[in-house]
Every structure is written in structure tokens, then in C-alpha cells.
Amino acid sequence: xxxxxxxxxxxxxxxxxxxxxxxxxxxxxxxxxxxxxxxxxxxxxxxxxxxxxxxxxxxxxxxxxxxxxxxxxxxxxxxxxxxxxxxxxxxxxxxxxxxxxxxxxxxxxxxxxxxxxxxxx
Amino acid sequence: xxxxxxxxxxxxxxxxxxxxxxxxxxxxxxxxxxxxxxxxxxxxxxxxxxxxxxxxxxxxxxxxxxxxxxxxxxxxxxxxxxxxxxxxxxxxxxxxxxxxxxxxxxxxxx
Numbered sequence: 001x002x003x004x005x006x007x008x009x010x011x012x013x014x015x016x017x018x019x020x021x022x023x024x025x026x027x028x029x030x031x032x033x034x035x036x037x038x039x040x041x042x043x044x045x046x047x048x049x050x051x052x053x054x055x056x057x058x059x060x061x062x063x064x065x066x067x068x069x070x071x072x073x074x075x076x077x078x079x080x081x082x083x084x085x086x087x088x089x090x091x092x093x094x095x096x097x098x099x100x101x102x103x104x105x106x107x108x109x110x111x112x113x114x115x116x117x118x119x120x121x
Numbered sequence: 122x123x124x125x126x127x128x129x130x131x132x133x134x135x136x137x138x139x140x141x142x143x144x145x146x147x148x149x150x151x152x153x154x155x156x157x158x159x160x161x162x163x164x165x166x167x168x169x170x171x172x173x174x175x176x177x178x179x180x181x182x183x184x185x186x187x188x189x190x191x192x193x194x195x196x197x198x199x200x201x202x203x204x205x206x207x208x209x210x211x212x213x214x215x216x217x218x219x220x221x222x223x224x225x226x227x228x229x230x231x
């Protein structure tokens with residue numbers, strides 16, 4: 001069955017760029033689904049970051065739009081997150097997930113296990 | 122403060138029914154489907170309810186969702202110890218083109 005796995009550095013310095021990759025297995029990132037990133041600061045709730053379709057169509061949460069970009073690499077069956085100019089407030093568990101269908105308004109039905117990213121010097 | 126408002130906690134004894142509310146506005150809950158996620162300790166969220174009241178395959182029928190106007194509810198009947206965890210509502214917001222999650226409700230089985 002479809003599985004998602006996040007990967008990337010667990011520690012990022014303030015003002016630098018956080019980069020994470022989500023590898024899709026058991027399916028294709030080019031299938032008719034949107035793919036997204038969600039984060040969860042320690043002890044807090046969930047926050048949607050953004051989502052994309054394999055064609056490159058993207059949606060971002062307005063509060064992060066100036067710092068975030070999500071891209072897809074169909075040859076590697078992966079999609080990626082970049083968050084620029086990070087601060088301690090960006091410390092969180094980052095999840096990648098699949099939307100049920102086409103559109104960022106659809107719910108997430110499959111999630112990766114999440115990866116903890118700490119922003120500290 | 123979250124755009125979608127949930128009570129921070131809810132509790133019940135085994136076998137009881139617990140209900141969690143989710144209050145939003147016209148642009149999100151009012152005009153769009155509401156989804157509910159369960160997050161057990163140390164795990165990724167799991168989709169419990171989609172399109173206000175639909176259960177994905179594998180979710181037991183003791184879990185139900187409903188929506189009326191700008192509010193939605195999740196009910197869990199026959200409460201079990203393994204229901205302990207955090208529950209989040211979510212909805213798309215037309216005005217902001219954003220996905221909002223509620224602040225989460227921690228369910229405790231006494």
C-alpha cells in the first residue's frame with residue numbers, strides 16, 4: 001500500500017533554509033492526488049503549510065507564503081518542502097501527507113510518520 | 122487562537138459517549154466539508170471522518186460526525202481506553218484559500 005517517508009536534517013540554524021523531502025512508495029506522485037505538508041510544534045496543534053499537484057500547481061497557507069516553496073520530482077517519486085529564514089518558531093514535527101483527491105480542500109488520508117526539525121544555533 | 126474552535130479537553134468513562142464540538146464561520150465550516158482526525162500519542166494523525174459525516178473504511182460505526190450551519194461535532198460512543206488521544210477538526214476556508222485545523226481536543230478515558 002502507499003507509504004510516505006519524510007527525510008532531511010533534524011537541526012537547522014536560525015536564518016537558514018529548512019529542506020525536507022517526502023518519498024512516495026507503493027504509488028506514484030504523478031497519480032491524481034494533491035500532496036501536502038503539515039507541521040506540529042511541540043505540544044501544539046496541527047498547521048497546514050501547503051500542497052501541490054504533480055503538474056506544479058501549488059497552494060500555500062498565507063502566513064508562510066513569503067517563505068515557503070513546495071516542489072515535485074516525478075523521476076524520484078518525491079516532493080519537497082523548503083522554508084526560508086527559519087526561526088525557533090519553526091521548530092516542529094513536519095508531516096507529509098496525501099490528499100484524498102485533487103485539490104487542497106480535500107482531507108489527508110495517508111500520512112508519513114513525521115520528522116522532528118529543531119531550529120537552533 | 123485557532124480559526125476553528127474546539128474545547129481543549131473531553132472525558133468519559135469506558136462505554137460512555139463523548140462529543141467534541143468544532144465552531145467556525147461561514148467561509149470555512151459553513152460552506153465546506155468538515156474533517157476529523159485522531160492523533161494517538163506519538164503517532165501521525167488518522168482521518169476519522171470526511172465530508173462531515175462519512176467514515177473511511179476501517180473506522181468503526183461508534184464514531185460519527187455531524188454538521189449544522191457553522192458548527193460541527195464528533196461523537197464517540199462506547200468509549201474505550203484506546204480512544205485516548207487528540208482529536209482535530211479541519212476545513213477549507215474559501216476566503217483565505219487556507220486549510221484550517223481546530224486547536225485539538227484531548228480525550229481522556231477515566
